[in-house]
Amino acid sequence: MSTLKSIGKRVLGSVIVLIGVILIIFLMLRILPGNAIITMMGEHVDEENIARMTAELGLDKPWYVQFAVYVKGLFTGDMGTSLKYHKPVAELISTYFPTTICLAAMAAVVAWVVGIVCGVISAVKKDKLVDRLFMGFSLLGVSVPVFMTAMVLQYFLAYKLRIFPIQGTTMGLISYVLPAIALGWNSAGSVARLTRSTLLEVMQSDYIDTARAKGRGATGTIIFHALRNAMIPVITVMAMQIASLLSGAVITETIFSLPGIGRLCVDAISGRDVPLLQGSVIFTTILVIGGNLIADCLYTVLDPRIRKE
Amino acid sequence: MATFNNNSNNSAALSEELAGQIGESETLGVQLRRMAKKNKLAVFSAILLILLLLSAIFAPVLTPYDAVTGNTAERLQGPSFEHWLGTDEMGRDVLTRLLYGARISLAVGIVPTLVSLIIGVALGMTAGFLGGKVDYIIMRFADVMLAFPSLLLAMVIMYTLGDGVINIFLALALVGWASVARVVRSETISLKESEYVEAARSMGMNPVKIMFRHILPNCMPSLIVLFTLNIPSAILSESSLSFLGIGIQLPNSSWGLMVNMGRQFFNQAPWISLAPSVAIMLVVLSCNFLGDGLRDVLDPHLNNQ
Numbered sequence: 001m002s003t004l005k006s007i008g009k010r011v012l013g014s015v016i017v018l019i020g021v022i023l024i025i026f027l028m029l030r031i032l033p034g035n036a037i038i039t040m041m042g043e044h045v046d047e048e049n050i051a052r053m054t055a056e057l058g059l060d061k062p063w064y065v066q067f068a069v070y071v072k073g074l075f076t077g078d079m080g081t082s083l084k085y086h087k088p089v090a091e092l093i094s095t096y097f098p099t100t101i102c103l104a105a106m107a108a109v110v111a112w113v114v115g116i117v118c119g120v121i122s123a124v125k126k127d128k129l130v131d132r133l134f135m136g137f138s139l140l141g142v143s144v145p146v147f148m149t150a151m152v153l154q155y156f157l158a159y160k161l162r163i164f165p166i167q168g169t170t171m172g173l174i175s176y177v178l179p180a181i182a183l184g185w186n187s188a189g190s191v192a193r194l195t196r197s198t199l200l201e202v203m204q205s206d207y208i209d210t211a212r213a214k215g216r217g218a219t220g221t222i223i224f225h226a227l228r229n230a231m232i233p234v235i236t237v238m239a240m241q242i243a244s245l246l247s248g249a250v251i252t253e254t255i256f257s258l259p260g261i262g263r264l265c266v267d268a269i270s271g272r273d274v275p276l277l278q279g280s281v282i283f284t285t286i287l288v289i290g291g292n293l294i295a296d297c298l299y300t301v302l303d304p305r306i307r308k309e
Numbered sequence: 310m311a312t313f314n315n316n317s318n319n320s321a322a323l324s325e326e327l328a329g330q331i332g333e334s335e336t337l338g339v340q341l342r343r344m345a346k347k348n349k350l351a352v353f354s355a356i357l358l359i360l361l362l363l364s365a366i367f368a369p370v371l372t373p374y375d376a377v378t379g380n381t382a383e384r385l386q387g388p389s390f391e392h393w394l395g396t397d398e399m400g401r402d403v404l405t406r407l408l409y410g411a412r413i414s415l416a417v418g419i420v421p422t423l424v425s426l427i428i429g430v431a432l433g434m435t436a437g438f439l440g441g442k443v444d445y446i447i448m449r450f451a452d453v454m455l456a457f458p459s460l461l462l463a464m465v466i467m468y469t470l471g472d473g474v475i476n477i478f479l480a481l482a483l484v485g486w487a488s489v490a491r492v493v494r495s496e497t498i499s500l501k502e503s504e505y506v507e508a509a510r511s512m513g514m515n516p517v518k519i520m521f522r523h524i525l526p527n528c529m530p531s532l533i534v535l536f537t538l539n540i541p542s543a544i545l546s547e548s549s550l551s552f553l554g555i556g557i558q559l560p561n562s563s564w565g566l567m568v569n570m571g572r573q574f575f576n577q578a579p580w581i582s583l584a585p586s587v588a589i590m591l592v593v594l595s596c597n598f599l600g601d602g603l604r605d606v607l608d609p610h611l612n613n614q
Contacts, residue, residue, distance in 0.1 A: 020452070145549070266554075
């Protein structure tokens with residue numbers, strides 16, 4: 001019961017945040033810049049066109065009416081019509097979304113598998129050469145800009161060695177390998193560092209000594225006893241990384257010319273397409289809030305101590 | 310008598326040890342010297358950052374070349390003795406452009422981080438000190454800001470405000486304050502319960518005065534650490550924005566914009582993009598090393614979180 005209750009509380013909190021997010025994006029794109037039409041259509045527009053567009057987009061109504069209309073539309077999957085592509089925003093998002101999901105999922109696999117394996121090995125071989133090497137590799141991953149990794153991988157593995165395609169999605173899943181590595185390295189670094197530090201902390205506790213005293217081998221103790229508890233904070237961070245993977249996809253998608261949501265956002269900005277920008281940013285943020293909510297709930301379920309708070 | 314002496318010695322040693330653990334008896338200078346002794350990497354990073362800052366300021370003295378006009382006869386040359394990091398598509402010296410670009414890139418690291426720190430402190434301290442409805446509203450607002458993927462939020466703000474260096478500062482400050490507010494709020498709440506704040510309050514001290522005289526100085530260690538660790542994310546955000554073409558615009562130059570400009574020549578002249586990328590990486594790494602080192606000595610509490 002207490003688990004359900006605390007999950008319910010978190011869901012409610014997320015809904016409040018969600019409303020806030022939609023309101024802020026809405027206000028920023030529609031109200032703040034003064035006249036949204038001029039922002040959209042450039043500075044040399046005649047009066048008549050401004051009046052026509054204003055009425056067409058419902059911008060002559062007060063902002064709260066516009067907001068209510070927009071939120072109502074969101075529930076029915078109506079996010080307005082793109083000014084650049086002349087198509088419904090929802091339709092564009094559903095066409096571009098699979099690419100981003102595919103990229104983020106593959107990057108997550110890279111990040112989590114590499115991160116956890118490196119972290120565990122580093123913890124076991126603490127202060128040995130392997131540990132130093134892996135931790136240096138992780139630190140580099142955290143510090144290197146995504147565009148640098150992407151361009152260097154593209155140059156060597158695609159342009160010079162021709163193992164992978166340079167751009168686009170023509171080769172199916174293989175075309176996602178380089179973007180996924182570029183995007184995932186950063187997250188792999190933080191997962192590896194966190195796995196190492198929590199595992200080292202857990203290995204100090206009494207129950208690990210008990211397990212060892214009962215005759216479990218070193219590897220068995222780590223896998224069956226230590227890792228289970230050490231993973232709790234790691235899993236939370238992993239779920240929260242969905243956010244950075246989705247927004248980091250903007251740059252990776254631009255460099256590798258992948259048709260994803262990030263590309264859509266950049267297109268929307270360069271094409272001054274407010275409905276499209278609004279829709280794709282709100283859509284991505286909803287996913288991120290969902291990811292964080294899952295992380296919170298997982299944490300509550302995995303660690304009984306949290307429920308009492 | 311002997312026993313008594315022994316006892317008092319023990320307690321004196323104990324309180325000294327406790328004070329050492331809490332870090333209260335040490336001044337900032339002592340703590341920094343302790344870090345310098347323990348953590349050579351942090352010191353090295355600090356020196357590197359200071360050198361970089363100085364060379365950005367004194368760029369015109371350090372390089373004989375011009376950052377804006379180049380010699381087209383020397384375009385796309387690889388690194389050589391004359392041009393240490395090669396030349397770009399307009400025959401400009403890449404190292405020179407790197408030094409001039411550092412001015413904006415480092416300013417973007419420092420100024421918005423400072424502004425977001427001030428906003429975060431003001432809101433976080435108010436929320437923690439007043440509690441109740443004010444706290445609830447401020448913190449929900451912070452939750453909303455933290456829910457956005459930061460790059461996307463910065464992109465939307467840049468779209469709304471338009472291009473320009475000042476607008477980048479503003480966008481990054483607006484993106485960064487929420488996490489500062491969270492830390493400051495939780496510190497304020499725990500400090501509010503301490504005896505000396507109670508004492509100040511019972512003497513009738515003005516709440517604003519309590520915040521500035523008693524709470525803010527105690528938040529300083531965490532703030533210094535946060536400042537150092539938030540600089541890299543500001544620099545990375547700016548370079549990402551400029552890379553996408555929605556950040557710094559010509560004729561200004563930043564490292565992110567240099568990467569963006571060099572991208573189309575990457576296959577012939579990778580050094581144009583690589584030099585600023587490596588510079589960004591070095592600054593980010595140095596700030597992280599320095600921040601970690603500072604955290605170890607200044608704020609063991611933050612380390613546990």
